[in-house]
Amino acid sequence: MSELFDMPSDLQNSYLGLVALHLREALLPVLAGLLASLPIAQLCVRLRWLYPPVLWVTTVLYAIPSLAFFVILIDYTGLSELTVMIPLAVYSLVVLVPAIVDGVRSVPQETLAAATAMGFGPVRRYFQVQLPIAAPAIIAGLRIASVSSISLVSVGMLIGNQGALGNLLNSGMIYNQPRLIWLSVVGTAVLAILVDAALIVVRVLLTPWMPRSTSARRLTAKEATR
Amino acid sequence: MIRIDSVTKRYPDGTVAVDRLSLEIPDRSITVLVGPSGCGKTTTLRMINRMVEPSEGTILLDGKDIQQQPVNTLRRSMGYVIQNAGLFQHRTILDNIATVPRLLGWGKEKSRARARELMERVGLDGALAKRYPYQLSGGQQQRVGVARALAADPPVLLMDEPFSAVDPVVRKGLQDELLRIQEELGKTIVFVTHDIDEAVKLGTMVAVMRTGGRLAQFAPPAELLTDPADSFVEDFLGTDRGIRRLSFFPSAGLELLTAPIVASDTTDEQIAARDLTDAPYLLVTDLDGKPLGWAERDTEIDTARLLPYGRPFVVATDSLRAALDCAVLSPTGWAVAVDGEGRAAGVVSQQTIGEAIRGAHAKSATTQKAAR
Ligand SMILES: Nc1ncnc2c1ncn2[C@@H]1O[C@H](COP(=O)(O)OP(=O)(O)O)[C@@H](O)[C@H]1O
Ligand SMILES: [Mg+2]
Numbered sequence: 001m002s003e004l005f006d007m008p009s010d011l012q013n014s015y016l017g018l019v020a021l022h023l024r025e026a027l028l029p030v031l032a033g034l035l036a037s038l039p040i041a042q043l044c045v046r047l048r049w050l051y052p053p054v055l056w057v058t059t060v061l062y063a064i065p066s067l068a069f070f071v072i073l074i075d076y077t078g079l080s081e082l083t084v085m086i087p088l089a090v091y092s093l094v095v096l097v098p099a100i101v102d103g104v105r106s107v108p109q110e111t112l113a114a115a116t117a118m119g120f121g122p123v124r125r126y127f128q129v130q131l132p133i134a135a136p137a138i139i140a141g142l143r144i145a146s147v148s149s150i151s152l153v154s155v156g157m158l159i160g161n162q163g164a165l166g167n168l169l170n171s172g173m174i175y176n177q178p179r180l181i182w183l184s185v186v187g188t189a190v191l192a193i194l195v196d197a198a199l200i201v202v203r204v205l206l207t208p209w210m211p212r213s214t215s216a217r218r219l220t221a222k223e224a225t226r
Numbered sequence: 227m228i229r230i231d232s233v234t235k236r237y238p239d240g241t242v243a244v245d246r247l248s249l250e251i252p253d254r255s256i257t258v259l260v261g262p263s264g265c266g267k268t269t270t271l272r273m274i275n276r277m278v279e280p281s282e283g284t285i286l287l288d289g290k291d292i293q294q295q296p297v298n299t300l301r302r303s304m305g306y307v308i309q310n311a312g313l314f315q316h317r318t319i320l321d322n323i324a325t326v327p328r329l330l331g332w333g334k335e336k337s338r339a340r341a342r343e344l345m346e347r348v349g350l351d352g353a354l355a356k357r358y359p360y361q362l363s364g365g366q367q368q369r370v371g372v373a374r375a376l377a378a379d380p381p382v383l384l385m386d387e388p389f390s391a392v393d394p395v396v397r398k399g400l401q402d403e404l405l406r407i408q409e410e411l412g413k414t415i416v417f418v419t420h421d422i423d424e425a426v427k428l429g430t431m432v433a434v435m436r437t438g439g440r441l442a443q444f445a446p447p448a449e450l451l452t453d454p455a456d457s458f459v460e461d462f463l464g465t466d467r468g469i470r471r472l473s474f475f476p477s478a479g480l481e482l483l484t485a486p487i488v489a490s491d492t493t494d495e496q497i498a499a500r501d502l503t504d505a506p507y508l509l510v511t512d513l514d515g516k517p518l519g520w521a522e523r524d525t526e527i528d529t530a531r532l533l534p535y536g537r538p539f540v541v542a543t544d545s546l547r548a549a550l551d552c553a554v555l556s557p558t559g560w561a562v563a564v565d566g567e568g569r570a571a572g573v574v575s576q577q578t579i580g581e582a583i584r585g586a587h588a589k590s591a592t593t594q595k596a597a598r
Contacts, residue, residue, distance in 0.1 A: 113312060114306065114313070116277055116301075117275055117301055117308075117384075118325055118329065119301040132316045211360050
């Protein structure tokens with residue numbers, strides 16, 4: 001059994017070590033992307049004219065192949081994890097910015113009016129009303145960004161084995177061991193599914209105020225009319 | 227007192243939403259702003275809590291210009307209720323109501339205790355405290371909206387079409403509840419609606435606005451119905467303002483006949499002994515005094531074959547409008563008056579009600595002349 005997970009020594013890592021590395025390389029960029037998207041999105045909500053050009057820029061950045069990014073970045077950050085993570089963070093913007101903008105815009109006008117009328121300043125209103133109500137949309141964006149980031153990390157193998165589980169693809173070919181290729185592909189897929197599931201759990205925990213399902217809604221509607 | 231002093235609001239696109247409006251909103255009573263959609267009611271209301279800033283003119287609260295006060299302090303001293311309630315969907319009912327106390331820095335426990343108190347005051351079941359807004363009906367949400375506005379006990383309450391989105395039965399309940407709460411709390415309420423019936427029912431004073439943001443008339447509802455300032459107000463009041471005005475005349479002065487009331491065990495001799503000259507019908511009651519129906523005079527009473535008596539009115543508490551309605555609905559043309567327990571207190575003909583209406587008109591005309 002343990003032979004199944006044996007790693008070639010040149011990777012200098014156990015399978016679990018690669019999994020942890022993969023997670024870090026995939027999710028840190030999404031986190032950075034989220035931190036950058038929040039103020040960008042808020043600007044787009046405040047200044048409506050800014051949103052279309054910002055969307056355009058994020059889309060163009062997304063269209064740049066990661067290899068091109070690597071070529072530029074290697075001069076500055078070398079053959080490091082950072083060189084892989086920076087493009088991933090940039091890519092996440094294309095999903096996260098619109099997710100946050102749409103989420104914040106979906107807060108009903110009357111809710112905002114009520115908050116203002118009760119004496120919420122703009123900052124308090126943003127953090128206590130708009131952001132919490134936008135949370136489900138933001139998490140939906142995070143799910144897509146995380147899954148795509150997890151699958152994209154593998155290209156890092158092209159720059160000195162910085163692709164975590166992706167490196168196994170390369171090793172599998174060199175050593176002619178299909179087992180390693182399977183470990184890479186299946187491992188990446190399972191990671192994506194688990195991270196996605198974890199984010200769903202987070203959403204459910206954060207939003208007890210959302211109608212759970214159509215059947216639950218029907219039940220309470222019945223109760224309400226009683 | 228809130229004093230609106232020749233206030234104009236011109237939006238950046240050039241729309242004049244409010245045009246040189248002046249109003250004195252009396253303390254501790256309900257002042258209704260009513261008018262067709264787009265006539266500037268919401269704009270006027272939002273200028274009072276500075277969600278909209280006037281282009282010209284001033285608004286004084288207790289003699290002080292509201293521009294001189296910190297905006298969030300001003301807003302926290304004014305409850306605000308809107309259509310569809312505008313509840314925070316991500317907070318429980320209790321936390322929604324506790325919002326302003328929390329903003330004012332009250333402790334969590336104190337705020338929640340206060341919120342519980344208010345749930346009771348607006349007629350919400352305490353079991354709803356931990357629910358979220360999506361789990362409540364429209365009417366319940368609107369009650370939460372009112373409770374939230376009242377939470378920090380503000381002297382002023384601003385209400386923008388708060389009951390427009392609920393069905394008529396629920397709306398009537400909410401209106402009655404508002405009147406009851408107002409009786410207990412005595413807030414200075416500015417209430418916006420496009421529904422003239424709601425305005426007449428709730429308002430101590432009613433400001434009718436016309437398109438273009440100008441004031442058409444500012445008067446107590448009874449005066450509005452009697453004496454509309456111009457054809458715009460008259461049209462806005464609708465075709466049956468004469469009937470509706472009767473709501474302001476009490477039925478207390480009506481002369482009720484008791485001779486035609488017979489219990490099901492009253493004997494023919496006893497009936498014969500009564501003076502029934504004016505009464506072509508007898509009202510038969512059960513042994514408790516509750517009305518059963520009408521019987522024609524001079525025929526044998528058969529409790530199985532009585533004429534229906536329609537809907538009775540409650541003597542003294544109901545208006546002449548209710549009395550007239552009962553007489554019109556009754557197949558005999560006579561209205562039945564009942565006491566608080568539903569026992570027959572007397573009967574009255576359409577003719578007598580008509581005389582009472584003429585008398586009430588004459589009386590109100592003289593008092594109005596005296597008031598001028
Ligand atoms: N923010 C705004 N910018 C431009 N025009 C507005 C704005 N808000 C309201 N208006 C216009 O001002 C007028 C009065 O609006 P409002 O006060 O909402 O009327 P009401 O509440 O009586 O329906 C309307 O013609 C409306 O279109
Ligand atoms: Mg309005």
